[in-house]
Amino acid sequence: MTRDKITLLAGNAHPQLARAIAESIGIDLCKVTVGRFPDGEIDVKIYDDLRGSDVFILQPTSPPVNDHLIELLLLLDTCRRASAGRMTAVIPYFGYARKDRKDEGRVPISAKLVANMISTAGADRVLTIDLHAAQIQGFFDLPVDHLYAKPVLIDYFRSLDPKDPVIVAPDMGGLKRARAYAESLGAQVAIVDKRRISADKVDWEHIIGEVNGKDALIIDDMIATGGSMVQAVRIVKEHGARRVYVGATHAVFCGDAVHKLAHCGADGIVITDTVPVHEPLPERFQYRSVAPLLARAILAIHQSNSVSALFDKV
Ligand code: R5P
Numbered sequence: 487m488t489r490d491k492i493t494l495l496a497g498n499a500h501p502q503l504a505r506a507i508a509e510s511i512g513i514d515l516c517k518v519t520v521g522r523f524p525d526g527e528i529d530v531k532i533y534d535d536l537r538g539s540d541v542f543i544l545q546p547t548s549p550p551v552n553d554h555l556i557e558l559l560l561l562l563d564t565c566r567r568a569s570a571g572r573m574t575a576v577i578p579y580f581g582y583a584r585k586d587r588k589d590e591g592r593v594p595i596s597a598k599l600v601a602n603m604i605s606t607a608g609a610d611r612v613l614t615i616d617l618h619a620a621q622i623q624g625f626f627d628l629p630v631d632h633l634y635a636k637p638v639l640i641d642y643f644r645s646l647d648p649k650d651p652v653i654v655a656p657d658m659g660g661l662k663r664a665r666a667y668a669e670s671l672g673a674q675v676a677i678v679d680k681r682r683i684s685a686d687k688v689d690w691e692h693i694i695g696e697v698n699g700k701d702a703l704i705i706d707d708m709i710a711t712g713g714s715m716v717q718a719v720r721i722v723k724e725h726g727a728r729r730v731y732v733g734a735t736h737a738v739f740c741g742d743a744v745h746k747l748a749h750c751g752a753d754g755i756v757i758t759d760t761v762p763v764h765e766p767l768p769e770r771f772q773y774r775s776v777a778p779l780l781a782r783a784i785l786a787i788h789q790s791n792s793v794s795a796l797f798d799k800v
Contacts, residue, residue, distance in 0.1 A: 489540035489571040492788050495532065496544040497557035500762050503578065503777055504544045510781035516541075520557050528553070530560045536568040542613075542784050543573065547581035547600070548738060548761040555581065555600065559607040566608035574787060575609040578760035578776060579708075579736045583618035586625075601625035613783055613793075615760055615776060616707050616735040619659070631793045633783055635735040635758050636663075638774045639705070640670055642756040646731060648701035652676050654693075656706050656718040667705055674700070678718045690717040698726035708736035709757070712743035716750040729753045736760050744768070 495516035496504035508515045517533035543565065545558040558575060565573050585596035597618075604612065605628055612630045617623065623630040643651075651673035655664035657680040668675045676695025683689050702722045709715050719730050730752050737757035747755055748768045756772040757763075767773060786793045 489538060489788075491539040491571075492784075493534065493536060493539040493541045493570070494544065494784070495541065495561065495565075497554060497561055499545045499548055499554040499557070500578070500759075502762060503546075503759055503775075503780075506775060506777035507544065507781045507784065510777050511785060518561070520561070528556055528560055530557070530564050532561075532564055532568060536565055536570045538569065538571040540788050541565050541570040541573045542576050542787075544576045544578075544780075546577060546579035546761055548579050548736075549581075549740065551581040555603070559603055562604070562607035562609055572610045573608055574611040574613055574784075575604055576613045576780065576784065577604075578615045578780065579738070580614050580617055580622065583622055586619050586622055597622050598625045611787065613780070613787065615758075615779075616663075618707055620662075631783060631787065633776075633779060633793070634666070635760070635776060635779075636666060636670070638758055638776055638779060639733045639735070639756055640667060642754075642772055642774065643667070643671060643703050643731065643733065646701070646729075646754070648673070648703065648731075649728065650700045652695065652697050652700040652702050652727075654678060654695075654697065654702050654704040654718065654722055656680065656704055656714050660706055663707065664705055667703070671703075673703070676702070676722075678721055680714070680717075688717075690721050693721060693725050697722050699728055701729045701731070702727040703731045703733060704752075705732075706734045708738055709734045709743060709747070710738045710740050712739070712741075712746040712750075716746050719750045719752050723751055732756070737763050739763060739765075744771075747771075 493516045495518045497520045521529045547555045582596040582600045615633045653664045653668040655661045655677045679692040681689040731754045732752045733756045758776045
């Protein structure tokens with residue numbers, strides 16, 4: 487079977503990103519409608535012929551995560567039943583990722599269940615960016631191309647011409663990512679020692695490493711409520727950082743996260759468009775697109791070229 491034809495289609499999660507990727511590759515988006523039946527069930531219809539095609543389905547599982555996940559599953563099922571040659575689920579933001587292990591009794595491993603659902607629906611491959619934990623790749627028994635937003639975000643940090651920079655991980659889980667940025671920028675590393683005292687109490691008061699008098703760049707995989715980042719900015723400032731900048735790949739932004747970040751004392755905030763942002767962003771926010779990165783990866787997969795050789799990785 488040949489897969490000369492490349493098809494890019496998208497659900498409702500992020501049409502702007504889908505259009506930007508299509509434009510970057512130089513193709514039209516596949517015609518598809520993803521609507522709702524009167525009872526709220528999701529209705530999918532694809533209008534273009536998919537037989538034998540190399541199909542890429544763009545759908546971050548961003549909020550409303552359950553709707554976007556089911557849309558992705560139904561799109562995969564539709565493509566499989568339409569005899570697509572190969573299906574790659576392009577999931578720039580993989581939701582449910584934070585529940586990746588049983589850290590207490592009687593809780594699910596949601597990330598594993600979601601991986602199973604995507605595989606069962608028919609995905610042959612997965613393309614994603616900055617998983618919450620890289621080990622989630624192993625939850626799929628399929629090839630997973632795991633990209634990093636670092637090449638997209640690091641230019642912003644370089645443009646700041648930071649003096650004596652230190653990259654700060656807002657928790658222990660972010661150390662590897664912080665090290666990768668530090669290596670590229672010739673910076674030191676520090677970690678906010680976030681300790682959970684009880685179910686509803688977290689202690690943020692300690693930093694491992696030196697930030698006094700330095701330009702601190704706090705980098706995280708995602709910002710949801712903004713609580714972790716706001717606390718990280720506070721503690722880094724209290725420990726004497728000169729300027730404080732914030733970066734995150736996935737701007738999930740729930741509740742009043744934008745307002746909180748805008749008033750947390752950070753000198754600048756940079757995020758990518760793996761997830762759509764539905765409100766205007768204040769001036770100090772910088773929005774960088776992952777569309778060229780995803781377009782290059784999609785073309786590399788389509789042409790059976792190396793993806794890891796193309797991109798700087800953590
Ligand atoms: C935690 O492990 C993650 O890396 C993020 O720090 C966290 O999920 C952000 O959530 P929020 O913005 O709600 O504090």
